Amino acid sequence: MRAQQFGLSVAGAILMILIVLGMATVWLYLTNPITVANAVNEGDISPFVQDLARVLLDALQGLLRYL
16 A cells, blocks of 8 residues: 555545544534533533433444344
């Protein structure tokens, strides 16, 4: 594999991870806006990160059940 192809593969993987995190953040904002508002207001992001991890885990479990 050439360096250019490898670089594009890495960039694509990073882009996919960022898209998934962005979509999960929007989903969390729509379904649990109080957690997001508190995280922004108080500067404490641990509940936000916990809820974000829960959303991602639920999505992964649903995907694995489907497969």
